[in-house]
Amino acid sequence: VAGGNSHQVGLTRRRLLQAGALAAGAAYGPALDGVAVAGSLAAPPAFPSGIPVRRRAFHNWAGSIDVRGLWTARPADARQLVDIVNWAHANGWKVRPKGAMHGWSPFTVLRDTKRSERIVLVDTRDLHGLELASPTTVRAGAGAALDDVYDFLHARGLGLTSIPATGAPTVGGALAIGGHGAALPAAGEPAAEGHGFGSLSNQVVELEAVVWSAAAGQYVLRTFDRKDPVTKALLVHIGRAFLTSATLRCGAAQQLRCVSHVDIPGAELFAAPGSPGRLFGDLVEEAGRVESIWFPFTEKPWLKVWSVAPEKPASSRAVTGPYNYPFSDRIPKPVAKLADRIIRGEGSATPQFAQTEYTFASAGLSATNSMDIWGAWKDTLRYIRASTLRVDECGICVLCRRADLQRVLHLYASKWIEVLETYRARGSYPLNGPLEMRACGIDDPAVSGVAGAAAPAIAATAPRRDRPDWDTVVWANVLTFPYTDDCFVAYRDIEQWAHATFDGTWAGTRVEWSKGWAFTPDAAFADRRLLRKGIPATVSAGRNAEEDWSWAMRRLNGLDPHRVFGNAFLDDFARP
Numbered sequence: 001v002a003g004g005n006s007h008q009v010g011l012t013r014r015r016l017l018q019a020g021a022l023a024a025g026a027a028y029g030p031a032l033d034g035v036a037v038a039g040s041l042a043a044p045p046a047f048p049s050g051i052p053v054r055r056r057a058f059h060n061w062a063g064s065i066d067v068r069g070l071w072t073a074r075p076a077d078a079r080q081l082v083d084i085v086n087w088a089h090a091n092g093w094k095v096r097p098k099g100a101m102h103g104w105s106p107f108t109v110l111r112d113t114k115r116s117e118r119i120v121l122v123d124t125r126d127l128h129g130l131e132l133a134s135p136t137t138v139r140a141g142a143g144a145a146l147d148d149v150y151d152f153l154h155a156r157g158l159g160l161t162s163i164p165a166t167g168a169p170t171v172g173g174a175l176a177i178g179g180h181g182a183a184l185p186a187a188g189e190p191a192a193e194g195h196g197f198g199s200l201s202n203q204v205v206e207l208e209a210v211v212w213s214a215a216a217g218q219y220v221l222r223t224f225d226r227k228d229p230v231t232k233a234l235l236v237h238i239g240r241a242f243l244t245s246a247t248l249r250c251g252a253a254q255q256l257r258c259v260s261h262v263d264i265p266g267a268e269l270f271a272a273p274g275s276p277g278r279l280f281g282d283l284v285e286e287a288g289r290v291e292s293i294w295f296p297f298t299e300k301p302w303l304k305v306w307s308v309a310p311e312k313p314a315s316s317r318a319v320t321g322p323y324n325y326p327f328s329d330r331i332p333k334p335v336a337k338l339a340d341r342i343i344r345g346e347g348s349a350t351p352q353f354a355q356t357e358y359t360f361a362s363a364g365l366s367a368t369n370s371m372d373i374w375g376a377w378k379d380t381l382r383y384i385r386a387s388t389l390r391v392d393e394c395g396i397c398v399l400c401r402r403a404d405l406q407r408v409l410h411l412y413a414s415k416w417i418e419v420l421e422t423y424r425a426r427g428s429y430p431l432n433g434p435l436e437m438r439a440c441g442i443d444d445p446a447v448s449g450v451a452g453a454a455a456p457a458i459a460a461t462a463p464r465r466d467r468p469d470w471d472t473v474v475w476a477n478v479l480t481f482p483y484t485d486d487c488f489v490a491y492r493d494i495e496q497w498a499h500a501t502f503d504g505t506w507a508g509t510r511v512e513w514s515k516g517w518a519f520t521p522d523a524a525f526a527d528r529r530l531l532r533k534g535i536p537a538t539v540s541a542g543r544n545a546e547e548d549w550s551w552a553m554r555r556l557n558g559l560d561p562h563r564v565f566g567n568a569f570l571d572d573f574a575r576p
């Protein structure tokens with residue numbers, strides 16, 4: 001598979017680019033978005049007339065994929081998109097949807113994609129319509145930004161519970177990978193209609209996609225309702241489909257309180273189950289929604305605990321807009337300077353860098369009076385701006401019983417510390433970003449309100465039929481700057497350990513599709529054994545033959561038999 005992030009290619013240039021951007025106080029990436037690169041042709045041969053198409057760059061979130069000069073079309077509506085797809089089919093081109101490019105995996109283009117390849121990116125920005133389809137559902141264009149969806153819903157008294165913490169991604173991008181939040185019900189919390197604790201994909205009632213029609217002999221727009229057994233293959237499809245819109249089930253808007261803690265030692269929070277003190281699992285029982293950000297070599301994580309609170313608690317500060325942690329979205333100069341040193345290869349600056357990040361986070365929480373905030377779901381659950389530090393992520397998640405949540409967290413945190421210390425002893429600092437841990441529920445299709453609905457086939461949040469008691473998904477993200485020395489070796493250590501530890505007997509792994517996985521010692525998305533067997537097997541375990549990996553891949557092939565929606569990575573990986 002050629003999807004890997006070959007560690008060596010362009011390392012120096014990228015490091016310096018990234019370092020320069022950080023030193024200037026800005027994160028690497030946004031300034032380059034949409035850079036046009038001159039090409040010799042005005043458009044690909046025979047491209048449908050009247051649709052703007054230009055050569056543009058594709059950069060993924062961390063900058064580990066950065067391909068210049070790819071043809072990028074911007075259809076005004078779904079009909080124009082269908083014209084592009086039929087042109088691509090007739091002329092041997094691939095079509096790749098381009099949302100906000102806020103992911104890590106090579107589902108759109110690969111690191112080594114050439115501008116000469118027959119690939120047309122489709123900027124989905126103009127497929128952005130939002131309308132109420134019913135009093136409790138919203139029809140959203142696939143190119144609509146989550147930010148706009150959240151604001152639209154809230155203005156109409158509606159809300160969601162398990163949502164990505166950042167609003168820049170598009171609806172199409174978030175559904176493709178099964179977007180989710182930090183969301184479990186507190187012990188005894190009454191169910192609220194329309195509020196799911198699994199993936200955003202599980203909220204879908206209906207969607208529209210461009211699919212092959214054998215009868216018409218061409219690609220057409222088709223609506224899939226949630227009752228249709230095929231729909232579950234499209235709810236999470238890792239880039240093997242092109243959606244134009246989705247209708248999402250919502251609940252009533254909720255008010256939430258979010259209390260931050262920076263005073264609980266990680267050793268206490270992630271202690272073995274049954275230990276004394278304030279355990280992450282106990283906080284989940286109390287409030288349900290918890291996230292920990294633990295900077296390496298520091299003692300205390302930044303912990304956020306959300307609880308449903310219809311009335312403002314006396315000690316909370318009321319907030320009226322999202323992104324209430326500006327200190328984590330705009331990189332302070334001292335942090336940028338240390339980041340710069342690390343990116344230039346001075347790994348030993350990592351402990352000081354991480355401690356400085358922790359210091360700024362805790363001081364920032366106090367200075368902005370944000371330790372205890374209260375407000376609408378859309379303002380308290382949206383807290384990471386696109387301008388935060390650009391890092392790579394290892395994203396292996398664990399499906400388990402809620403009763404085993406603390407055990408999983410304890411093992412994961414202990415492994416992370418072991419890796420940090422083992423490498424430090426050798427003078428190596430492969431992991432300079434935090435360990436971020438949160439949990440959500442599995443997909444309960446009844447949440448959609450559609451009788452006969454089924455869970456998304458290949459979502460990390462899909463329920464296992466043989467383990468109905470595995471109702472919790474633990475998301476563990478290990479962050480580091482791209483191109484950090486030894487990072488892939490360390491990621492591989494953690495990934496291999498996770499698959500062996502959560503071996504399916506009492507808990508099982510899956511991967512977070514948008515993040516990094518299948519590590520070899522020098523690349524992500526490259527371990528052939530995991531790609532061919534291991535990862536598909538984690539999705540298929542405990543699922544029946546009409547919903548497992550092979551089934552989903554066959555259905556997606558049936559909807560796109562010419563593999564117009566694919567790339568070199570997916571052509572190898574996304575197969576039955």
Ligand SMILES: Cc1cc2nc3c(=O)[nH]c(=O)nc-3n(C[C@H](O)[C@H](O)[C@H](O)COP(=O)(O)OP(=O)(O)OC[C@H]3O[C@@H](n4cnc5c(N)ncnc54)[C@H](O)[C@@H]3O)c2cc1C
Nearest residue numbers: 099100101102103107165169170172173176179180239243
């Ligand atoms: C700072 C940050 C925080 C994040 N936080 C969270 C979080 O809390 N929870 C979470 O779940 N995720 C989170 N993510 C990950 C993010 O949700 C995913 O990477 C998402 O896929 C990005 O969407 P996008 O619009 O940028 O899509 P792109 O990156 O452009 O594309 C991603 C994938 O979606 C596909 N795609 C895009 N549009 C369409 C379409 N119209 N039809 C079909 N396929 C399409 C692409 O083919 C590709 O496979 C975060 C990302 C960042 C950078």
